[in-house]
Amino acid sequence: MVADLLLPILRVGILLILFFYAIFALIIVRQVDLMGETLMTPVSPIVKAVAIIHCGVAIGLIVLVFGILK
Numbered sequence: 872m873v874a875d876l877l878l879p880i881l882r883v884g885i886l887l888i889l890f891f892y893a894i895f896a897l898i899i900v901r902q903v904d905l906m907g908e909t910l911m912t913p914v915s916p917i918v919k920a921v922a923i924i925h926c927g928v929a930i931g932l933i934v935l936v937f938g939i940l941k
Contacts, residue, residue: 882940889933896922896929 903922907915 873893885936886933889929889936893926893929893933897925900926 900919900922903919907919
């Protein structure tokens with residue numbers, strides 16, 4: 872009985888947390904881009920690539936968890 876109520880709440884909560892994490896990852900990409908324009912170093916493209924990969928993983932994680940929890 873309790874599991875019938877708790878499971879949907881946990882599913883929505885997990886997806887909501889992952890959604891906010893993906894927004895955070897997008898903000899990181901924006902900040903790294905602004906940093907790269909302001910401070911040009913040889914490492915800037917590597918940091919930008921890592922930020923983009925991080926954002927892709929965060930969005931991919933949402934899709935994966937949505938498919939698992941459906």
